[in-house]
Amino acid sequence: MTAELVRGQNLPLPHTRLEIRVSAGTPLLAGATLADDAGRLSGPGRVVHPGAPARPGVTIPTRAATEHLVTLDLAALDPETHRITVLLVLPGGPGRPGSFGSVTPPPRLSVGGAAGAGVAGYTLTGLDAETAVAALEVYRRQGVWKVRAVGQGYAGGLSALLADQGLAPASAADLAAATLAAATAEARPAHLPDAPYDAGTGAGTGISAGPGTHAATGGIAASAAAALPPADRAATPAQTASAPAATTGAAAADIPSGPAAAPKAPTGAALPGPQSPPSAPPGTTISYQHPRRRPAGSGQEPAPPAPPSGPEAPWAGDAAGWTMDERLYNQVWGMFEDLARTTAAYRSAVDFADSRREQELDRALADPRARLGSAGDAARAAAGARYDELTGRARESLDRDLAQLTAEAEVVEPALPPAYAPWDHPAWQAYRPPAEPAMAVRLGDLHLPERPELRIPVLMRLPLERGLWIDGGRGPASGAAAPDGAGLRELAVRTAVMHAVRLLAAHPPGAYKLDAVDPAGTGAAAFAPLTAAGLLAPPPQGAAGVAAVLDRVVRRVELVRMAMRGGAADALPPDLDPAARLLIVNDFPYGFDDRSVTRLRYLADEGPAVGVHLLLVADRADAAAYGPVLDPLWSSLLRLPPVPDEHLADPWVGHAWTYQPPVVPAGSGVLGGVGAALAASRR
Template sequence: MIQLKAGQNIPLTGDVVRFGAKAEAALDVCALVVAENLTVFSSEDVVFYNQFATAGVVLAADEVTITLAEVRADAKAVLLVVSADPIAFPGGAGLGPVTATLSEGDTVTAEFAATPTAGETALICLEVYRRGAGWKLRAVGQGYVGGLAVLLAAHGVDVDDEPAQSDPPPRPAARSGQGVPAMTGPVSGEASTVAGAPLEVGHGVERLWMVFEDAARSAAALVSAREYAAERLDHELSLAVSDPATRNTPAAEEARRVAQQRNDELIATAEHRHQQDTEQLMRELADADQALPPALASWDSPAWDKPAVSSDGIRLGELYAIDRGPLRIPYCVPVPLNRPLWIDTESTRAVAPVVGALLARLLAAAPQRQALVDIIDLTGAFSGFTGLLAPVLNGPLITDHADISARLQAMVDAAELAELAHTSGAFPAPTEHRVLLAADFPHGYQTADAQRIGALIMRGDVIGLSTVIVGTNESDSADTTVATLSQSCRHLPTDGGTTLFDPWTGSAWQLDLDLLPQEPERQARFMRTR
């Protein structure tokens, strides 16, 4: 049996698994069958004391049994939950220690112990989730003060009675204070998914974010184990010297030796498990790189030498953590860029290779659609590769600030006309993939230009527009229009010291952005315009 820490995951090998839990108070157990966004498809996907079964999931005798092959094909996961009546806990005492178990056959496979400390009366203990063609188990430990009603509401269930105390849906907390960048991805609704479709190469963004999620959970388990080991060692060493009469005796020395040995063994076990996870994920990424479309693949992938293949996303770079081994996770986002990318920099010229890589991948993402690119480059920073883009440029490069407004307004007019036609039902889906690259922002731009870019962001989907802005982060600008525009974008830091936090566990990562190779022959290979 494996003792799980919060965030840790293991593969499941059985066809049928059983979930149970114990605590000092009487518990109700239930299960939620959820989609990619962790919400239920309908009320029928909740198994609890008033509804004992749904496809593949049955509640009986305080246990939930899951027959994995019978769970609905479009489900992402089954959340396993315990709850208790808040009235039974005066003074907000909450559930107290909870021990959850998952069994395969007659054998307990894993145990997860959690102790909610904020008065929670409902708790997501475990998650059984799809991983490719198989299933895995993850320890969660997400609690809800408002009880089962609030937990259900957070996962898309219509609750008849308004809970007395409301919690927001769960959000991962960053580890180092306010204002730190947090990453978001397909799980937050930025990409549409096809119900029932396998999340494999055909849905590359989803596949890579699944790998990223597993890496984040493994990283969180390692960090948690290290922290726990340090706390336990400190406690045991303190006990060994707490009595002045014995602190210098052989017995105390032996206690210190044993404490250190236990600490080393715990850390070694955690690091071994993390290494196993890392090796598995590295193999998976290497295999994926051979099959993913070029917009998501590495520069060395054979995909760049094959006929163009469309993609549901683009690769922005790689995430890594020096203290957690060699694993490097592709950081990808869906396309078209319904949420614009903002490259934070004081020098546009310094990030030209980053911008070139983005344009190459955006062009590669939709080879079946005509590309139209509008570029505002007031400092001539992109002259090294813009010649390759001549076949797809929607007019001359804008190098004079006096020409910005007219070009942006023309794009706004086109988007508004398309929106009117779309509303009347007379406009088909966009056949073009348009890209706006607005560099050197906000210098040389008028406030009205920021408003125009904002209008394009709101209506860009009707003309298939992806927007990339290059400039200093203006989220705190005194110009409210510019600040609002900045706040609506996904910011890509170019300062190597910036730490990002994943959206599942708040684990820290460093980001290396993709760079367009500088060799002319390689640039021509990657900057596909036909």
């Protein structure tokens, strides 16, 4: 779960291997200091800077860039290190901001585990004349590693910052000068692996939505400039016009894991059999680099390509990975990022054109005598023509990129495996239970208003890192047909069953099982495909039935947690089912007493670590009587409405995306067919 930090706030770290991603609207230098338990530096050798970019447990980039990746391995640090401070420094130079107060968008740091799980996010605000800033601290307190948002700026630059941490002024000045000298090369963005769907939220995590959602941005100004004529690019503002992520009350929804890092093949090793890339004509080389994907915000125009013999045809699996499923997963993430960034470039270019038009009109009509008559009309016409020219160029660039993405989607969708495919995909008609768990599952689709018909699958990694909440009380996005209250609740439980069937279908037979709680029996019709196939026992009704199911599932979580902590997994009781489980809770909080609510919160917090997940079907307003005591419950679950909704944000530029829930075609028996295949495989 990702938390959005404010200055001074700290958070325990669940991982010892960390990735800290930095993005800003201008090139920055990144560095780190390794201090003792008093926060003091024992000498210049305790500073990690571009001239000395690596020490045991810490690696930083070597050049100024708009995006950075700082990696930490806390277990590999030397014993003297108790506090790592991540530093950001403006390298200066013509045309660059002279202080952090003029950096737009402001720098943002996202802390995550090495596997992509988000932990915390922090946006540096409130800075003015500072040219160096101590952004984050990772420190050890009573044997526990924590991260703290610092945001302490220094108008005296890096030398003042280092002197404040205990270096002698002369040593601090020399080291600061050496750091800037080591990074005099032209700034360019560091290559970053694909980021997780993590925009950072206050109450939950982000592709995410929730209060205080802020996206990690950066690298869009150059893309926006590419849509403008050469004469205008120097004047393009280094900022991204990113739409704010919509909020969902105190709950947040996110997909916490991004594209898998492709393993590095040994030298000379070839991918075997079906995992090999498509064959190429003799004398050609296959590259896994996507033909359109390049580091954004480089500030350099791409070299003009050689005249092609024809349009390059996209192909499914055009991404890195050992298996086709992994390649397709990474390719979908690449398409998602492409669509986010190209749309951000278009919106930024339009905003720039609008701002330029206003400035031209202000200058031309500053004299009241010029506001009337032919001179005023000519000024307005010229400004309008210039605006139309700039926006037309931006639209041409956007349409070109969208056409490429649409062509790619048309070849990727038919190639998707069942776990990634929509319910009307032919793969479901020939479904057979897999021998290994799928890499991810599809939870719906996302689209932007610039091209609503171009939809990107929402893929969530397995095993789940958090439970799901099907919101039966949230109305649809604007313009969508709104079912009444009862219809929305019925649709919510049917959507939950779709997700439950998909999760079952993504696992080998017997490796994933279902439990359910339905106190009033309102979900009986929706549960019928599962109960008829023997995949779900008829849910018990009433408060006693709720308590019995929760007690059984809580017992499993407690026993497995104790066995894991004690290293005694073989000592589990023989009657304990080792399969991962999904607990479907319908109509919460009806039928729940205070004890049952407490146990449900326990399962939401502790269950995912031992393979027990919640699928909660609820209207948050129905539980308002519990007050803030349930806020952690809502925040710990990924919110998925049963109707289209604009509550999700991407982790790159923070667009508000429209989420489209999965739909089973009318009259289709696909759910029953999948259930029958699963039941037959178990027999």
